[in-house]
Amino acid sequence: MAILVTGGAGFVGMNVxxxxxxxxxxxxxxxxxxxxxxxxxxxxxLGSRLETIVGDINDAKGIKALFKRFEIESVVHAAVVTxxxxxxxxxxxxxxxxxxxxxxxxxxAAHAARCPRVVYLSSGQAYGKTHDERLxxxxxxxxxxPDDIYGISKFAAEQIALRLGELCNLQVIGLRLGSVCxxxxxxxxxxxxLSPHLQVAQLALRGEKAxxxxxxxxxxxxxxxxxxxxxxxxxxxxxxxxxxxxxxxxMDWQNTFATWCSMLQEAYPRFSWRFASxxxxxxxxxxxxxxRSPMDIxxxxxxxxxxxxxxxxxxxxxxxxxIRHHESFLLETDESQRNTNDCLLPMxx
Amino acid sequence: MAILVTGGAGFVGMNVxxxxxxxxxxxxxxxxxxxxxxxxxxxxxLGSRLETIVGDINDAKGIKALFKRFEIESVVHAAVVTxxxxxxxxxxxxxxxxxxxxxxxxxxAAHAARCPRVVYLSSGQAYGKTHDERLxxxxxxxxxxPDDIYGISKFAAEQIALRLGELCNLQVIGLRLGSVCxxxxxxxxxxxxLSPHLQVAQLALRGEKAxxxxxxxxxxxxxxxxxxxxxxxxxxxxxxxxxxxxxxxxMDWQNTFATWCSMLQEAYPRFSWRFASxxxxxxxxxxxxxxRSPMDIxxxxxxxxxxxxxxxxxxxxxxxxxIRHHESFLLETDESQRNTNDCLLPMxx
Numbered sequence: 001m002a003i004l005v006t007g008g009a010g011f012v013g014m015n016v017x018x019x020x021x022x023x024x025x026x027x028x029x030x031x032x033x034x035x036x037x038x039x040x041x042x043x044x045x046l047g048s049r050l051e052t053i054v055g056d057i058n059d060a061k062g063i064k065a066l067f068k069r070f071e072i073e074s075v076v077h078a079a080v081v082t083x084x085x086x087x088x089x090x091x092x093x094x095x096x097x098x099x100x101x102x103x104x105x106x107x108x109a110a111h112a113a114r115c116p117r118v119v120y121l122s123s124g125q126a127y128g129k130t131h132d133e134r135l136x137x138x139x140x141x142x143x144x145x146p147d148d149i150y151g152i153s154k155f156a157a158e159q160i161a162l163r164l165g166e167l168c169n170l171q172v173i174g175l176r177l178g179s180v181c182x183x184x185x186x187x188x189x190x191x192x193x194l195s196p197h198l199q200v201a202q203l204a205l206r207g208e209k210a211x212x213x214x215x216x217x218x219x220x221x222x223x224x225x226x227x228x229x230x231x232x233x234x235x236x237x238x239x240x241x242x243x244x245x246x247x248x249x250x251m252d253w254q255n256t257f258a259t260w261c262s263m264l265q266e267a268y269p270r271f272s273w274r275f276a277s278x279x280x281x282x283x284x285x286x287x288x289x290x291x292r293s294p295m296d297i298x299x300x301x302x303x304x305x306x307x308x309x310x311x312x313x314x315x316x317x318x319x320x321x322x323i324r325h326h327e328s329f330l331l332e333t334d335e336s337q338r339n340t341n342d343c344l345l346p347m348x349x
Numbered sequence: 350m351a352i353l354v355t356g357g358a359g360f361v362g363m364n365v366x367x368x369x370x371x372x373x374x375x376x377x378x379x380x381x382x383x384x385x386x387x388x389x390x391x392x393x394x395l396g397s398r399l400e401t402i403v404g405d406i407n408d409a410k411g412i413k414a415l416f417k418r419f420e421i422e423s424v425v426h427a428a429v430v431t432x433x434x435x436x437x438x439x440x441x442x443x444x445x446x447x448x449x450x451x452x453x454x455x456x457x458a459a460h461a462a463r464c465p466r467v468v469y470l471s472s473g474q475a476y477g478k479t480h481d482e483r484l485x486x487x488x489x490x491x492x493x494x495p496d497d498i499y500g501i502s503k504f505a506a507e508q509i510a511l512r513l514g515e516l517c518n519l520q521v522i523g524l525r526l527g528s529v530c531x532x533x534x535x536x537x538x539x540x541x542x543l544s545p546h547l548q549v550a551q552l553a554l555r556g557e558k559a560x561x562x563x564x565x566x567x568x569x570x571x572x573x574x575x576x577x578x579x580x581x582x583x584x585x586x587x588x589x590x591x592x593x594x595x596x597x598x599x600m601d602w603q604n605t606f607a608t609w610c611s612m613l614q615e616a617y618p619r620f621s622w623r624f625a626s627x628x629x630x631x632x633x634x635x636x637x638x639x640x641r642s643p644m645d646i647x648x649x650x651x652x653x654x655x656x657x658x659x660x661x662x663x664x665x666x667x668x669x670x671x672i673r674h675h676e677s678f679l680l681e682t683d684e685s686q687r688n689t690n691d692c693l694l695p696m697x698x
Contacts, residue, residue, distance in 0.1 A: 060442070089516050092509065093409070093453045100449060100505070104442045143492030149509055156449070156505035160441065160498055167438050 002026035003235065004072045006057060006106060007079030009033045012121060012177070012227055014184035016076050019228035020235075021046040028070050030063075031079070032056050033188060038329035057102035060109070067113035074117040074235045077106045077161070082193050083150040084287075092149050099153035100160065107161055111168040118165065119234045122158040122176045124220055124248070125151035130293035134218065137295045139176070139244045162243050173234045178248030178295060182224030182315060183322045186330065193287040198330075200261055200273065200284050201323055205330055207270030210261060213282045214275045218291035221253040223310035225318070233304040241303045246295035249308045256312035263316050267324070351375035352584065353421045355406055355455060356428030358382045361470060361526070361576055363533035365425050368577035369584075370398055377419050379412075380428070381405050382537060387678035406451035409458070416462035423466040423584045426455045426510070431542050432499040433636075441498050448502035449509065456510055460517040467514065468583045471507040471525045473569055473597070474500035479642035483567065486644045488525070488593045511592050522583045527597030527644060531573030531664060532671045535679065542636040547679075549610055549622065549633050550672055554679055556619030559610060562631045563624045567640035570602040572659035574667070582653040590652045595644035598657045605661035612665050616673070 003020050007013040008029030020027045021043070028051045029035070035043065035052055043050055051070065055062045057079040066072070081087070081098045088095065103120065110118050127137055128146035146152045158174045165172025181195035200210045230247040234240070261273040276282040300306045310318065323330065352369050356362040357378030369376045370392070377400045378384070384392065384401055392399055400419065404411045406428040415421070430436070430447045437444065452469065459467050476486055477495035495501040507523045514521025530544035549559045579596040583589070610622040625631040649655045659667065672679065 085516065088512070092457065092513060093450060096449055096453055096505075096509070100445055101442060104445055108441065143494070145492070146508065147512065149512055152505050152508045152512065156445075156501050159495065159501045160445070163437070163496065163498055163501065164441060167434060 001073040002028045002051070002070050004028045004030060004066060004070070004075045006030045006075065006077045009035050009039070009052070010078060010080075010188050011185045012180060012224065013078040014039065015182070015224040015228040016078060016231050017043075017050070018184075019225075019232050021049055023232065025049065027051070028053060028066065028072065030055055030057075030066060036186075036329060036332055038326060038332055039184070042326075057105060058097055060105040063105045063109045064112065067109050067115060072110075072113065072115050074119065075106060075110055075115060076119045076121065076231055076235065077103060078121045080121070080154075081150075083148065084193065085148075088149045095149050096153050099150070100157045103157035103161055104164075107164045107168075107170070107172070111164065111170050115170070117171045117173070117235065118161065119231060120158055120161040120172060120174045121231070122174045123151070123154045124176050124178050124246075124292060124295055126155035126158060126176055127151075127293070129290075134291070134293055137246070137293050139242065139246060139299055158244075165243065171240070172243065173237070173240055174244045175230060175234055175247040176244065176295060177227060178220030178222040178246075180222055180224050180227055182319050183326070184224060196257060196284050196286055197260055197319065200264055201319075202330060203284070204264040204268040204271035205323075205327055207268065210271070210273035210284050211276045211280065211282045212257065212261060212273060212284045213286060216255055216257050217286040217288050218254055219286070219288070220248040220292060220294050221312070222247065222249040222308070223315035223318070226308045226310050229309070230300060230304075230306045233300070233306045237304050242299055245300040245304065246297050247300060247306075248295045248297055249310065250297040250301070251308065251311050252294075253312040256316075259312070260316050263320055267320055350422040351377050351400070351419050353377045353379060353415060353419070353424045355379045355424070355426045358384050358388070358401070359427065359429075359537050360534045361529060361573065362427040363388065364531070364573040364577040365427060365580050366399070367533075368574075368581050372581065374398065376400070377402060377415065377421065379404055379406075379415060385535075385678060385681055387675060387681055388533070391675075406454060407446050409454040412454045412458045413461065416458050416464065421459075421462065421464050423468065424455060424459055424464060425468045425470065425580055425584065426452060427470045429470070429503075430499075432497065433542065434497075437498045444498050445502050448499070449506045452506035452510055453513075456513045456517075456519070456521070460513065460519050464519070466520045466522070466584065467510065468580060469507055469510040469521060469523045470580070471523045472500070472503045473525050473527050473595075473641060473644055475504035475507060475525055476500075476642070478639075483640070483642055486595070486642050488591065488595060488648055507593075514592070520589070521592065522586070522589055523593045524579060524583055524596040525593065525644060526576060527569030527571040527595075529571055529573050529576055531668050532675070533573060545606060545633050545635055546609055546668065549613055551679060552633070553613040553617040553620035554672075554676055556617065559620070559622035559633050560625045560629065560631045561606065561610060561622060561633045562635060565604055565606050566635040566637055567603055568635070568637070569597040569641060569643050570661070571596065571598040571657070572664035572667070575657045575659050578658070579649060579653075579655045582649070582655045586653050591648055594649040594653065595646050596649060596655075597644045597646055598659065599646040599650070600657065600660050601643075602661040605665075608661070609665050612669055616669055
């Protein structure tokens, strides 16, 4: 019995795969990308329990074939295209196809194979415009007003997944993720919004200078290893009480970014950082213009017994340690992926 | 200069096409279906201003070609698949492809051709679950919680259309329609929810007996000719103040269905009707289980100077007159479309 992780070679997918392998599970990783060289090196010791399949989420037959070839007990559907404004204009259809049609493909295949559980990784972006007052959002109660094609497609895919679950007697759990940073983040070519944490880490590794925005946009940050724990909890839950859960840290990371920059500077003395002066463009950006309201996580905590482990400080310490051991991964993806992937966009500022 | 009406051979599309032809406009009707024989007979006198093109909304190239072949000044995008539960389970992908990807195709082609205006026909189903208290819904203020694949796909397509309009400098207007009945309704094979008004009309024409539900599900009924007027107002508006409008009658049609049945019985004496007894299954259904809240139409009335002309009584008189002149259309589609279209589903009760 194996767990299928779609988008498994991507940022969140890698964390999920690693978590399951560490838990002793068999994992089928499905992705349009090959596992990068350094990621393969890390996965090798666990390799006998990891199958990597390169394929496209839009290929319904290919997805169906996975369920014939492997005995899949659960699916974590993480395959997705995030989007900058440039991508929205250039390839709206590609975003919708991967995010929505891809999800229908996965659900249909799971249903046909009578796979009992699908965990769909949704996003806080499904809420769209949220209040500046930072009032917490609650699942089902807070309305969704997604306002970009990414958010619209995530909301649609999540709701279709839940609806098909209901109609097809398939246990579907939707997890709305906060903004993620941490291990395995890299530029896959379909992630237009890299975290500022990764952006400065890349500058640090190259010994460059970071100019960061003075005002920190409020985000519901969650450390990627905590995401993996939350996903594992959703896969494990025998009788989940709900179909939709927030997956965020539940902690306030506001104004911690300078701390991260300082920690990097200590570890990489050739790197330096400062706040942008008035009128100056930062070379690190939050990629988003707006604050978001925090997502309440009591449902996940109480019902799925998830406990976030990483406040900002702990996350940064752990991430720095991880970076030190994975410099080649960051540099490798920073260079090769960037140059080989023609989908890659200029960063959104 | 012509107006392109996608889904133009369908129920709402035909009303829109007829309205524009009567207004002296040139119309390009795009549909996957040929115009039916009797509809063609009606359209013939206006024929020199009507081009009918058979094609698929999922064929992006075909859509683009339309804009090359004709000089399109506005698009009314009405092509859609409505859905019963059976279709949701059987072909979720088909619903999403036609409703969402099809919309992206139309918007992309309009953008490429610098067509200035696209009117997207959305649906009150985009709201999903609304309160039973019948509190009115207001555009943007009332949250959308679509709960079936049709509603989810309509909401997604509408929001993507508005978003692309904003990004691509294209005037996109979304109209959320109430439940429509009236002229040109027929079973296209992709309309799983025929109005009860058409269902009894078909029984009346065949001289059969109608057994109708005792309780009338509350719906925001609007007469199809009023829909066409509202659409024309949206196409015409020089500087619309909003991007999203409700298009409903703004009138309460509750408990008028028996009146319609009685009018039919008077006109077709071989037909009779009665309420279902306790435990008896009606042979006419509302196809929906739930009441919906009414959509407030003041935005449309005040900003686009739309004035609904048909309260229930006036609508029924007009529809009866129309039916008398189009019996062959109703019988033709009732028989031939039903048997030739393999998508056709048993009616949802």
